[in-house]
Amino acid sequence: MPNRRAYRCLAALADASYKQILMANPLNDAGLHPPRMHILGMEGIPREEIVTLLDLSESYIEQSRQHDKKSSILRGRTLINVFFENSTRTRTSFELAGKRLGADVINMSVSASAIKKGETLIDTAMTLNAMHPDVLTVRHSDSGAVQLLSEKVTCSVINAGDGSHEHPTQALLDALTIRRRKKSLEGLTVAICGDILHSRVARSNIYLLNTMGAHVRLVAPKTLLPAAIEQLGVEVHHNMRDGIRDADIIMMLRLQTERMQGSYVPSTREYFRFFGLDRDKLAVAKPDALIMHPGPMNRGIEIDSELADDIHRSVIHEQVEMGVAVRMACLDLVTRSLSRNDGEDAA
Amino acid sequence: MTEQLRAYVNARLLDPASGLDQTGTVLIDGNKIVDTGPHLFPNGPPPNVQVIDCKGYCLAPGLIDMRVHLPEPGGEQKESFETASAAAAAGGVTSLICLPDTDPAIDNVSVIEFIARRARETNIVKIYAYGAITRGLEGTELTEFGILSEAGALAFTDATRAIADTLVMRRVLSYASTFDLLIVQHPEEPRLARNGQMTEGEMATRLGLAGIPAVAEVMMLERDLRLVELTGARYHAAHVTTAAAIDVIRGAKARGLPVTCDTAPHYFTLTDAATDGYRTFTKVSPPLRSEEDRLAVIEGLRDGTIDVIASDHRPQDQDSKRLPFVQAEPGIVGLETLLPLTLALHREAGISLLDLIRRLTSAPGSLLRMKEGRLAPGLPADMVIFDPDHEWTIEATELKSRSKNTPFDQMPVQGKAMCTIVGGRHVHSLMG
Numbered sequence: 001m002p003n004r005r006a007y008r009c010l011a012a013l014a015d016a017s018y019k020q021i022l023m024a025n026p027l028n029d030a031g032l033h034p035p036r037m038h039i040l041g042m043e044g045i046p047r048e049e050i051v052t053l054l055d056l057s058e059s060y061i062e063q064s065r066q067h068d069k070k071s072s073i074l075r076g077r078t079l080i081n082v083f084f085e086n087s088t089r090t091r092t093s094f095e096l097a098g099k100r101l102g103a104d105v106i107n108m109s110v111s112a113s114a115i116k117k118g119e120t121l122i123d124t125a126m127t128l129n130a131m132h133p134d135v136l137t138v139r140h141s142d143s144g145a146v147q148l149l150s151e152k153v154t155c156s157v158i159n160a161g162d163g164s165h166e167h168p169t170q171a172l173l174d175a176l177t178i179r180r181r182k183k184s185l186e187g188l189t190v191a192i193c194g195d196i197l198h199s200r201v202a203r204s205n206i207y208l209l210n211t212m213g214a215h216v217r218l219v220a221p222k223t224l225l226p227a228a229i230e231q232l233g234v235e236v237h238h239n240m241r242d243g244i245r246d247a248d249i250i251m252m253l254r255l256q257t258e259r260m261q262g263s264y265v266p267s268t269r270e271y272f273r274f275f276g277l278d279r280d281k282l283a284v285a286k287p288d289a290l291i292m293h294p295g296p297m298n299r300g301i302e303i304d305s306e307l308a309d310d311i312h313r314s315v316i317h318e319q320v321e322m323g324v325a326v327r328m329a330c331l332d333l334v335t336r337s338l339s340r341n342d343g344e345d346a347a
Numbered sequence: 348m349t350e351q352l353r354a355y356v357n358a359r360l361l362d363p364a365s366g367l368d369q370t371g372t373v374l375i376d377g378n379k380i381v382d383t384g385p386h387l388f389p390n391g392p393p394p395n396v397q398v399i400d401c402k403g404y405c406l407a408p409g410l411i412d413m414r415v416h417l418p419e420p421g422g423e424q425k426e427s428f429e430t431a432s433a434a435a436a437a438g439g440v441t442s443l444i445c446l447p448d449t450d451p452a453i454d455n456v457s458v459i460e461f462i463a464r465r466a467r468e469t470n471i472v473k474i475y476a477y478g479a480i481t482r483g484l485e486g487t488e489l490t491e492f493g494i495l496s497e498a499g500a501l502a503f504t505d506a507t508r509a510i511a512d513t514l515v516m517r518r519v520l521s522y523a524s525t526f527d528l529l530i531v532q533h534p535e536e537p538r539l540a541r542n543g544q545m546t547e548g549e550m551a552t553r554l555g556l557a558g559i560p561a562v563a564e565v566m567m568l569e570r571d572l573r574l575v576e577l578t579g580a581r582y583h584a585a586h587v588t589t590a591a592a593i594d595v596i597r598g599a600k601a602r603g604l605p606v607t608c609d610t611a612p613h614y615f616t617l618t619d620a621a622t623d624g625y626r627t628f629t630k631v632s633p634p635l636r637s638e639e640d641r642l643a644v645i646e647g648l649r650d651g652t653i654d655v656i657a658s659d660h661r662p663q664d665q666d667s668k669r670l671p672f673v674q675a676e677p678g679i680v681g682l683e684t685l686l687p688l689t690l691a692l693h694r695e696a697g698i699s700l701l702d703l704i705r706r707l708t709s710a711p712g713s714l715l716r717m718k719e720g721r722l723a724p725g726l727p728a729d730m731v732i733f734d735p736d737h738e739w740t741i742e743a744t745e746l747k748s749r750s751k752n753t754p755f756d757q758m759p760v761q762g763k764a765m766c767t768i769v770g771g772r773h774v775h776s777l778m779g
Contacts, residue, residue, distance in 0.1 A: 043553065120666070120669070120670060121671060122669055122670075140671065142671035142672070142673045143554055143555035143671070143672065143673065144554065144555075144556075144625030144671055144672045144673075145671035147624070147625060148625065148669075162555070163555050163556075163671075164555030164556070164557075165554060165555030166555070203553070203555060226547075226551070226552040227547040227548055227549075227551065227552055227558055227560075228547075228548050228549040228552055231549040231552070232549075232552070232553070
C-alpha cells in the first residue's frame with residue numbers, strides 16, 4: 001500500500017474541493033448522477049492539489065521499478081481507454097497504469113469509420129456508460145469533446161488530450177520530471193518551443209507551471225502562436241536564442257509535417273534552422289538546462305537527433321517513465337470519489 | 348362592413364415612420380388601418396365599434412424580422428412554417444423574411460412558389476422570401492433576379508455565404524442595379540475565416556478553438572463598398588458585429604453610398620466570453636465578438652449607422668448542437684427574444700423606444716419596399732401591443748419554435764408582446 005498518509009489527505013481533498021480538480025459536472029447532471037471526480041484540464045487547478053498529485057505519483061515510481069509491479073488498489077475496477085484519435089504512447093501508458101493498479105483495462109479505438117456510420121460522441125458515451133466502467137480515459141481530436149463526454153456518463157473521466165485544448169496528464173508528468181531533477185518548480189525559467197498554436201501540451205503546461213510559480217517563455221514563429229496568448233501569463237519570443245537564454249528547462253513541441261501544407265512554415269529545413277534545438281542554440285541556456293519533449297519526436301525538425309539522445313541533457317525517456325506514475329496517481333485519485341459514492345472503502 | 352370596425356384605445360402609439368409617440372387610438376376596419384392618432388374619438392368610440400383597451404401598453408406596427416432561417420424545405424425537423432409562425436406571433440413579429448439557404452435553395456421560381464403556398468396555408472404571420480444570389484448558393488452563377496423578383500423575392504442574398512469572387516460580386520451588383528434590387532451580403536472574408544470556430548482572442552486560445560480574426564468582416568465590407576461605388580447598386584451588410592465594420596459603414600453613409608446594415612440581438616447582448624465551457628448555443632456566424640465590438644454595435648444603433656435589428660433566427664435541433672464545438676452547427680433561435688433583448692437597449696443604453704422600434708418595423712419595411720411597418724390609414728392592420736416593463740424569464744423549453752437553441756435560457760428580461768395582430772386577426776394574445 002503506497003503512502004497511507006497521502007492517501008487519507010487526498011480523500012479529504014477530494015471532499016473539500018470537488019469543483020476544482022474534480023471539475024465536477026456542470027449543468028443538469030447534478031441531480032442525475034452521483035458526483036464524480038474528473039481530470040479534464042489544468043486550468044484553474046490550485047497549487048495544493050497539483051502538489052498532492054505529484055507527491056502521490058512519487059510513490060508509484062517506486063512501485064513501477066519493483067520486480068512485482070502490481071498492486072490491487074483498483075481491483076474490480078474497469079478502465080476503458082477510449083481513443084478517437086490515434087495514439088500509442090499515451091494509451092499504453094494509461095493501460096500500464098491501470099494494470100499495475102489491478103484494474104481491468106480495455107482499449108477501444110473509435111475509428112473514423114464508426115463516426116461516419118453516424119454514431120455521435122454522445123451515443124458512444126452512453127453505450128460505454130451502459131457497460132459500467134469506473135474510469136474512462138478519453139482522447140479526441142476536437143477541443144472540448146472530452147468535457148462533453150464527461151457530462152453524459154456516470155463514471156470518472158480523465159482527459160488524455162482533446163484537440164488543441166488540454167492534455168493534463170502530460171503537464172503533470174512534465175512537472176514531476178522537472179521536480180525530481182530540480183527539486184522545485186518555483187522560480188524556474190521554462191521555455192516552451194514550437195507549435196504552440198495547435199498544442200494542448202503547451203496549454204496544460206502553461207497553466208500548471210504558472211500555478212507552481214515557474215516563469216514561462218514561449219518561442220515560436222508568429223504563425224504558430226495563438227492570438228492573445230500573452231494573456232495566459234507568458235513571455236513570448238520569436239528569436240530562439242532570446243527565448244532560451246538562461247532557461248532551466250527547454251520543452252520542445254512536435255511540429256506536425258502537415259503544417260508545411262498549411263503555410264505555417266515554409267520548410268522543415270528553415271524551421272530547424274530558426275526554431276530547432278541544436279547544441280549551438282542550447283549553449284545560451286543554463287549549463288544544466290534540461291531538454292524535454294512530449295514525443296513522438298521529429299528528429300532533425302524540432303530537435304537535433306544527437307542532442308535528443310544525450311543522456312546528460314535530455315530527460316525524454318524519464319518523462320515516459322513519469323507518465324506511467326502520474327497516470328497511476330490520477331487513476332487512484334479519481335476512483336476514490338467513486339468509492340465514496342459506492343459506500344465502500346477502497347482501502 | 349361596420350361590424351368589422353375595431354378600436355384599440357388607451358395605447359401608447361409608437362409609429363416611427365411618422366415620429367408619433369403619444370397616447371391614442373388605432374381604428375381598424377377588417378384587415379386595414381382606418382385611422383390612428385391621439386385625438387381619435389374625443390367623445391369615445393361610437394357603439395358600432397368594438398373597443399379593445401390596451402391598458403396603456405405600447406402599440407406599434409408589427410415587427411418585421413428581415414433575417415430568419417426557416418429551414419423548410421429540407422430541415423423540417425428543426426422548424427416548419429407552423430412552428431416558425433407560432434414563434435413569430437409570440438414574439439410580436441408579423442412579417443418575416445426567410446433566407447434562401449433551404450434545401451433545395453430558393454434559387455428558382457418553383458421554390459418561391461412553394462414558400463408562398465406554405466405561407467398561405469399556415470396563415471398565421473406573413474412570410475416573405477429572399478432569392479439566392481447564385482444558383483445553389485455556390486457563388487458562381489447568377490439566379491434569375493428579374494423573374495424571381497416578379498415572383499416575390501424581396502431582395503437577394505446567399506444567406507450565410509459571402510460572394511467571395513470579386514468579379515462575380517461586381518456582376519451581381521451591376522446586374523442587380525439594373526432592376527434596382529437590394530443585395531444582402533454576409534460580410535466575412537471566407538478564406539480568412541476558414542475552419543474558424545469563434546472570434547480569435549483569449550477565449551479561443553484558452554479553449555483551443557481555431558479563431559476567426561475580427562478583421563475578416565471589415566475586409567469583405569471594404570471590398571464590397573468599392574464595388575458599390577463602381578456600380579451604384581443598393582447594398583446591405585447583414586449582421587455587422589465589429590467596430591471596424593461599423594466605422595466603415597458610417598463613413599460610406601457619410602459619402603452618400605446606398606449602403607445599409609443590420610445586426611442581431613446576440614451581438615449587442617453577448618461576447619465571446621459566453622462561449623466558455625464550449626457552449627454550442629453560443630456558436631453563431633459571424634461569431635460573438637469582444638466587449639469593445641459589442642459596445643460599438645450599441646453605438647452604431649444609437650447614432651443610426653445600423654439601420655435594422657433582425658433576429659437572425661437560426662433553429663438547430665439537439666443533434667446539431669449536442670456535439671463537440673467544432674462539429675456543432677451555428678445558430679440561435681431569435682424570433683421570440685428579439686423584442687425583449689432589443690428593449691433592453693432602451694433601459695441600459697438610453698436609446699429611445701421609438702428609435703428601437705424603427706429598427707424593427709419601418710426601417711426594414713422601407714428597405715425592402717414593403718407596405719408593412721407603419722401605422723397609417725389604408726395600410727395592413729399588422730400591429731403589436733407590448734408591455735415594455737413586463738418582467739419575465741426566458742425559458743428555452745417554453746419557446747414555440749421547434750428548436751430550443753437559445754443561449755438566453757433562464758435570462759430575466761423585460762418587455763413582452765401582449766397581443767400580435769396580423770391583418771386585423773389576433774394571432775397571439777395575453778390580454779385576456
